[in-house]
């Protein structure tokens with residue numbers, strides 16, 4: 082099979098970009114979308130052209146590095162699947178496929194289809210952690226966790242932080258991502274000590290990065306390769322409301338028992 | 340003060356303001372509808388109700404100012420959030436497809452909201468301020484008096500007002516947009532306040548849609564029934580008594596004769 086690609090080409094952040102058309106060489110329908118790009122790139126390189134830059138790493142749907150908006154939908158036509166696990170058999174011979182980068186102000190473009198998603202790392206650093214004591218490993222199952230909470234926490238922990246939720250949202254909101262990270266720790270006993278500090282810090286960092294906010298359109302959960310539910314956004318909203326109503330902790334004065 | 344500033348500065352804080360003010364407006368819309376449906380009783384019923392609402396300024400004005408505050412908060416936070424959302428995606432996608440699985444209602448909240456706001460301005464001029472120039476009937480609604488009590492005849496005003504087909508059409512379109520706005524907005528309100536989980540999500544979504552449709556049918560029934568002829572004779576009788584100089588005094592004189 083052969084397809085026509087219309088790919089966003091942009092040398093760097095400050096140069097203007099445009100969609101460019103490329104005719105693919107003969108492809109196998111069992112190639113992944115990224116393998117198809119590899120083949121097209123090889124072809125381009127042989128002709129002395131600059132290959133198309135795109136992000137990828139594990140190519141098995143677990144790292145969250147691949148991106149791409151394919152025909153207007155992040156991660157391509159299927160539900161619950163990342164670009165790296167999208168196969169050419171999902172397209173027809175002769176199809177024209179539009180491939181664009183994730184678009185959001187907090188995801189500045191680096192080159193072609195590659196954008197900088199470090200905003201997500203900064204949100205994680207702001208509060209996406211728990212404090213544990215070092216030393217001998219604790220007994221497994223020493224802390225009882227209700228099964229339903231464990232299941233929900235696992236659902237949230239599926240998030241691979243790819244940013245498709247932001248790319249799909251008409252407001253470029255990162256709330257699905259942030260809510261997954263807030264929930265997966267907030268649902269576990271080990272996550273309780275920082276629970277309210279965490280949600281406040283992460284949401285405030287999300288705002289500072291310049292993401293939009295949720296208008297409950299549901300596009301994010303529709304494109305999420307891990308099918309994270311927007312129910313987690315409600316959970317985050319609830320926790321944040323409690324957090325700001327609780328206020329900041331009482332200031333600690335010097336002195337005391339010493 | 341610090342807390343209020345924190346709420347206003349944060350994205351979620353503004354969502355809470357939207358949700359709470361929206362909830363208040365939703366309750367008003369239900370209350371207003373229940374009051375208006377008295378149009379289907381005898382004319383004296385809604386006239387008495389209108390008189391009751393207007394009779395106590397100490398209650399009327401705080402309620403009006405409260406509503407104005409809710410509308411103000413709702414609109415100001417909506418404008419701010421929309422501006423932030425637009426700024427978060429400076430460069431658009433070239434592939435022109437609608438965002439995946441986002442309902443039309445959810446994508447057009449700002450537009451439906453803006454049209455509803457302009458409707459409210461018109462509606463207030465039409466029935467509350469009773470500006471004669473906007474009702475297109477040639478009648479001053481201020482001059483419609485109920486023969487028995489001599490008080491304002493709201494029933495006749497509604498019939499006159501809605502007998503102009505294009506005014507009724509504008510009402511129907513606006514109520515239709517209110518229906519789509521609420522069908523999405525009421526469900527989103529639960530989400531924004533965090534009052535939603537996988538058990539309640541489907542009930543909230545269906546409940547919001549059903550409420551929105553009932554509100555549409557309820558409000559739409561009034562102009563539609565007027566266009567179908569309800570109250571025509573009655574309104575004609577009241578209207579024929581209208582003449583800027585003699586209406587009020589004539590009715591008072593008539594009342595005097597009765598006594």
Ligand code: HEM
Pocket residue numbers: 368371375389392393402403406455459462463466467493497510514517558559561562
């Ligand atoms: C068929 C539909 C409607 C009818 C027949 C109707 C009728 C009326 C009437 C007669 C008044 C004046 C009451 C008085 O001053 O005596 C009024 C006031 C008002 N209406 Fe409506 N209405 C309708 C739909 C709506 C809708 C959909 C909204 C909101 C989105 C709305 C919002 C208001 C507001 C804010 C006031 C002013 C209340 C005040 O006096 O402070 N109305 N309406």
Ligand code: FES
Pocket residue numbers: 136137138139140141142143144145146147163164165166241
């Ligand atoms: S490359 Fe790792 S998830 Fe697609």
